[in-house]
Amino acid sequence: MELEIKSGCSGVDWKTVAETLKLVGMAYYDSDVHKRAFEASHTSVFVYFGDQLIGFGRAISDGVYQAAIYDVAVIPEFQKKGIGTTIIKNILHRLSPCNVILYASPGKEEFYRTLGLRKMLTGMALFKKAEEMKGKGFTE
Numbered sequence: 808m809e810l811e812i813k814s815g816c817s818g819v820d821w822k823t824v825a826e827t828l829k830l831v832g833m834a835y836y837d838s839d840v841h842k843r844a845f846e847a848s849h850t851s852v853f854v855y856f857g858d859q860l861i862g863f864g865r866a867i868s869d870g871v872y873q874a875a876i877y878d879v880a881v882i883p884e885f886q887k888k889g890i891g892t893t894i895i896k897n898i899l900h901r902l903s904p905c906n907v908i909l910y911a912s913p914g915k916e917e918f919y920r921t922l923g924l925r926k927m928l929t930g931m932a933l934f935k936k937a938e939e940m941k942g943k944g945f946t947e
């Protein structure tokens with residue numbers, strides 16, 4: 808499978824980003840919101856199959872010692888082909904000096920474990936839409 812991996816946000820179809828996030832069951836917003844979030848991120852990775860955007864991910868970071876990964880998604884028909892692994896490895900490579908944290912969707916922990924991430928015992932979060940996070944691995 809001939810894939811192209813692009814970093815940076817030029818030429819990205821943000822509508823496809825929003826639609827992909829919706830399709831895979833992740834939080835999604837208006838296209839412009841994703842554009843602003845990805846463009847403000849330290850590292851963004853987009854995977855193309857020909858002209859088709861099939862997966863992406865991003866990380867916010869100080870670029871020195873701390874980073875957090877968000878919005879990792881691969882469209883369903885291209886999942887389980889190593890693309891998600893490629894996205895994460897690419898991001899980790901670009902953030903090699905940094906500690907990296909992320910929130911794994913329930914059921915995706917093993918995927919991240921194989922990439923070297925481990926569970927945190929004391930991770931805490933404050934979500935704007937806390938109601939929506941119920942049943943997704945958060946406790947009261």
Ligand SMILES: CC(C)(COP(=O)(O)OP(=O)(O)OC[C@H]1O[C@@H](n2cnc3c(N)ncnc32)[C@H](O)[C@@H]1OP(=O)(O)O)[C@@H](O)C(=O)NCCC(=O)NCCS
Nearest residue numbers: 831879880881886887888889890891892910911912917918
């Ligand atoms: C999580 C997600 C990004 C992973 O992307 P992916 O491209 O399917 O990931 P990979 O193919 O690299 O790895 C996924 C699994 O497929 C397996 N795999 C990889 N290449 C494979 C191949 N050629 N044949 C069969 N299986 C393969 C991997 O071993 C891995 O197994 P695991 O689930 O037991 O860890 C993707 O499933 C997704 O978008 N899910 C919905 C959104 C989501 O939950 N995102 C994560 C938010 S934290």
